[in-house]
Amino acid sequence: MAGTIENREFRRACARFATGITIATVTAADGAPHGFTANSFTSVSVEPPIVLICIDHKANVITHFNAANAFAINVLATSQDQLSNRFAERGQDRFDGVEWSAGDNGAPILRGAIAHFECTIESRIPAGDHTILLGRVTAAGYVENGQPLVYFASRYHRLGTGL
Numbered sequence: 429m430a431g432t433i434e435n436r437e438f439r440r441a442c443a444r445f446a447t448g449i450t451i452a453t454v455t456a457a458d459g460a461p462h463g464f465t466a467n468s469f470t471s472v473s474v475e476p477p478i479v480l481i482c483i484d485h486k487a488n489v490i491t492h493f494n495a496a497n498a499f500a501i502n503v504l505a506t507s508q509d510q511l512s513n514r515f516a517e518r519g520q521d522r523f524d525g526v527e528w529s530a531g532d533n534g535a536p537i538l539r540g541a542i543a544h545f546e547c548t549i550e551s552r553i554p555a556g557d558h559t560i561l562l563g564r565v566t567a568a569g570y571v572e573n574g575q576p577l578v579y580f581a582s583r584y585h586r587l588g589t590g591l
């Protein structure tokens with residue numbers, strides 16, 4: 429199929445960029461929490477504070493992010509690899525048994541995350557098969573010595589010792 433090799437090479441090259449892992453969350457109009465695993469998180473601007481995530485147009489959860497005017501980003505700890513899997517898989521209640529509390533904007537803040545950002549939606553930019561969701565950060569918090577869950581070459585890792 430035309431383009432298949434290039435697509436694979438593109439994905440493999442992208443996978444050489446190590447990232448942390450986040451779970452982006454929203455609360456729907458009926459009060460139900462929704463969220464998905466995202467490693468596309470990036471900080472964009474300091475003044476004003478703006479971050480972004482990219483959402484696949486095929487993701488069911490995009491409906492809730494399109495309807496919301498606020499969301500939260502939860503940065504996962506090393507021990508939260510199962511949570512990352514759960515929020516990337518379909519067919520289960522992702523929040524079942526998960527401890528969370530609503531942030532000021534109502535979006536779920538997950539217990540155990542090493543940092544979180546509460547955001548109001550600044551803009552949505554269509555980009556190919558994803559939408560870039562820009563969020564103005566209205567509140568943030570972090571754990572001083574939190575250790576991150578790292579994603580590299582399509583696998584989870586923990587941080588090694590510093591250089």
Ligand SMILES: Cc1cc2nc3c(=O)[nH]c(=O)nc-3n(C[C@H](O)[C@H](O)[C@H](O)COP(=O)(O)O)c2cc1C
Pocket residue numbers: 449463464465466467468469481482483484485486487488489490512513515516517518579
């Ligand atoms: C490590 C990891 C990182 C991911 N990052 C993203 C991302 O940045 N954007 C995205 O749209 N999907 C990402 N996904 C896939 C989504 O989590 C997944 O497609 C989504 O949860 C689909 O569920 P839904 O269709 O029920 O909403 C990632 C998955 C994993 C395992």
